[in-house]
Amino acid sequence: MLEDVINFTEAPIDEAKFTEECRKELEQKGVVTLHNFLKPETVKELVREAKSHSDLAYFTDSTHNVYLTPKNEALSPDHVFNRQLTSSKGCITTDQIPEASKLKKLYFSDIFKKFICKVVEETDLYEYADPLSSINVHYAAKGQELNWHFDNSKFAITLLLQAPESGGHFEYVSNLRNAEKNEMNFDGVEAVLKEKTKINRLDTRPGTLILFRGQNSIHRVTPTEGGKERILVVLAYNSKPGISLSEEARMTFFGRLQ
Ligand SMILES: O=C(O)CCC(=O)C(=O)O
Numbered sequence: 001m002l003e004d005v006i007n008f009t010e011a012p013i014d015e016a017k018f019t020e021e022c023r024k025e026l027e028q029k030g031v032v033t034l035h036n037f038l039k040p041e042t043v044k045e046l047v048r049e050a051k052s053h054s055d056l057a058y059f060t061d062s063t064h065n066v067y068l069t070p071k072n073e074a075l076s077p078d079h080v081f082n083r084q085l086t087s088s089k090g091c092i093t094t095d096q097i098p099e100a101s102k103l104k105k106l107y108f109s110d111i112f113k114k115f116i117c118k119v120v121e122e123t124d125l126y127e128y129a130d131p132l133s134s135i136n137v138h139y140a141a142k143g144q145e146l147n148w149h150f151d152n153s154k155f156a157i158t159l160l161l162q163a164p165e166s167g168g169h170f171e172y173v174s175n176l177r178n179a180e181k182n183e184m185n186f187d188g189v190e191a192v193l194k195e196k197t198k199i200n201r202l203d204t205r206p207g208t209l210i211l212f213r214g215q216n217s218i219h220r221v222t223p224t225e226g227g228k229e230r231i232l233v234v235l236a237y238n239s240k241p242g243i244s245l246s247e248e249a250r251m252t253f254f255g256r257l258q
Pocket residue numbers: 138146151156158170214219221232234
């Protein structure tokens with residue numbers, strides 16, 4: 001039952017009025033935050049489940065530019081396009097999440113997909129064709145962070161399961177570039193990296209769902225502080241069936257292809 005997963009009183013995602021409010025909010029702000037989206041007992045269950053599989057997590061200490069692209073040798077090594085940032089992220093993949101998990105119930109639910117379709121203005125949404133990329137559980141222990149980047153995908157859905165004692169904040173600057181027009185906004189990115197721009201921070205708590213347009217909005221997650229790890233779920237969909245995450249990205253994030 002989806003009612004066991006989603007708190008429909010706080011987030012009536014099956015209602016047209018609520019759905020339209022979320023669509024408008026995403027259009028205007030590039031982000032929708034739904035607190036208490038997950039039922040408290042579901043959060044507890046999912047934390048327990050995530051912890052029981054954390055030994056399977058693949059951790060990478062990767063370096064990347066903010067655009068998540070290979071270097072451009074035509075530009076100097078210290079050009080902002082080539083600036084290398086470090087991220088340490090560990091996650092488990094769709095195939096490592098139990099079939100009976102409430103995460104799968106949510107991800108494959110028609111009601112949830114229909115809601116997301118309307119909010120992001122897509123006709124249909126499909127799972128990834130590869131067995132790894134649709135649902136990921138991320139773990140960030142003390143000192144681990146996800147550095148500044150723009151996403152490759154048009155939108156992302158996250159669910160925070162466990163917040164650290166401090167740190168682990170999701171920070172962003174909206175509409176810093178225009179990927180559709182191939183605008184990179186090097187000066188804008190430079191200003192963010194030098195912390196000369198006003199940076200926004202999202203208020204997120206265990207059970208909060210965030211729907212975020214990260215392709216044009218630069219964002220990061222600050223280092224976890226304290227002994228309690230940050231645990232977060234990413235749900236990813238495609239607008240067309242049969243699409244796999246690129247082999248390069250799968251090797252970087254998961255260390256394997258399947
Ligand atoms: O951990 C988060 O809150 C955001 C994750 C993220 O930005 C990403 O996976 O691209």
